[in-house]
Amino acid sequence: MLSIAFLYPGQGSQFVGMAKDLYHTFDSVKERYLQANDILEFDVARLSFAGPEEELSQTDKTQPAIFVHSYVMFELLKNKSYMPAMAAGHSLGEYSALATAGVFSFQQGVRLVKLRSQLMQHAGTRIKGAMAAIIGLDYQTVHNICQRASHRALVDLANFNSPDQIVISGTIEGVQMAMVMAEKEGARRTIQLNVSGAFHSPLMKPILDDFVEELERIEFGTPSVPIFSNVTGQPTNDPDEISMFLRKQLLSPVLWTETIKHMIQGGVDTFLEVGPGRILAGLLRKIDRQINAISVGTVEQLEKLAEKLY
Numbered sequence: 001m002l003s004i005a006f007l008y009p010g011q012g013s014q015f016v017g018m019a020k021d022l023y024h025t026f027d028s029v030k031e032r033y034l035q036a037n038d039i040l041e042f043d044v045a046r047l048s049f050a051g052p053e054e055e056l057s058q059t060d061k062t063q064p065a066i067f068v069h070s071y072v073m074f075e076l077l078k079n080k081s082y083m084p085a086m087a088a089g090h091s092l093g094e095y096s097a098l099a100t101a102g103v104f105s106f107q108q109g110v111r112l113v114k115l116r117s118q119l120m121q122h123a124g125t126r127i128k129g130a131m132a133a134i135i136g137l138d139y140q141t142v143h144n145i146c147q148r149a150s151h152r153a154l155v156d157l158a159n160f161n162s163p164d165q166i167v168i169s170g171t172i173e174g175v176q177m178a179m180v181m182a183e184k185e186g187a188r189r190t191i192q193l194n195v196s197g198a199f200h201s202p203l204m205k206p207i208l209d210d211f212v213e214e215l216e217r218i219e220f221g222t223p224s225v226p227i228f229s230n231v232t233g234q235p236t237n238d239p240d241e242i243s244m245f246l247r248k249q250l251l252s253p254v255l256w257t258e259t260i261k262h263m264i265q266g267g268v269d270t271f272l273e274v275g276p277g278r279i280l281a282g283l284l285r286k287i288d289r290q291i292n293a294i295s296v297g298t299v300e301q302l303e304k305l306a307e308k309l310y
């Protein structure tokens with residue numbers, strides 16, 4: 001008997017054409033996009049399917065587009081009786097995980113993601129920040145680099161994506177200084193990310209109060225399956241705890257490697273990446289090569305899922 005976990009992608013997984021085939025194949029998907037359009041006050045379907053890429057890559061557009069794609073994909077999986085034993089999402093993906101587990105409704109999720117993405121976009125224009133992936137160095141080395149660079153400009157650890165891929169976040173000066181230091185320490189690659197701000201860092205603090213105000217308006221339900229938090233890497237079923245973790249998530253690192261390891265320890269042997277792209281499946285293979293990782297975001301992938309699983 002397979003033990004399946006669902007994983008939901010975050011920013012960076014978007015691409016022009018995402019969910020277009022789902023929209024034109026399933027009426028239920030069309031209905032969800034119409035609901036989202038009303039709440040978002042822009043045509044997320046048109047932007048997802050036709051771009052332009054530059055606009056789709058803006059934080060306030062990217063996050064809702066990924067959330068809606070992931071949610072409609074989950075509903076299609078559910079209709080075919082594919083259900084997870086546990087779930088997690090990477091950064092923005094945590095909202096997809098919570099919505100699909102019934103902690104809040106699809107409409108509430110769209111509203112939350114709309115505000116979160118607008119606030120993060122705004123924070124990035126108010127205080128210029130940057131993020132970069134450091135590939136090929138271990139945690140301790142990157143941690144030491146950030147500490148040294150922080151004597152001159154703010155930079156800190158943001159995402160623990162896999163044992164050899166760590167994302168840093170901070171001021172532009174701090175991130176670029178840490179990238180140079182990482183290359184001198186023997187990093188295989190350093191890549192400045194195409195994001196609008198220093199996410200998962202103290203530079204997000206100015207937007208926290210506005211976001212918490214919206215969070216407090218929502219009555220969180222108990223999730224139908226354990227949700228593994230970005231902040232702790234551990235499972236929780238507690239609505240109050242979930243709300244607290246979402247507040248902390250804006251400023252705290254995403255403990256993705258820990259999350260996956262704890263899910264494997266919990267008995268998962270197969271992960272489905274639900275939504276656009278294949279980024280999480282790629283990271284999974286770097287964390288544990290033995291684990292079955294399948295990306296499901298298109299009609300074709302949905303149709304071929306049974307043969308990949310059984």
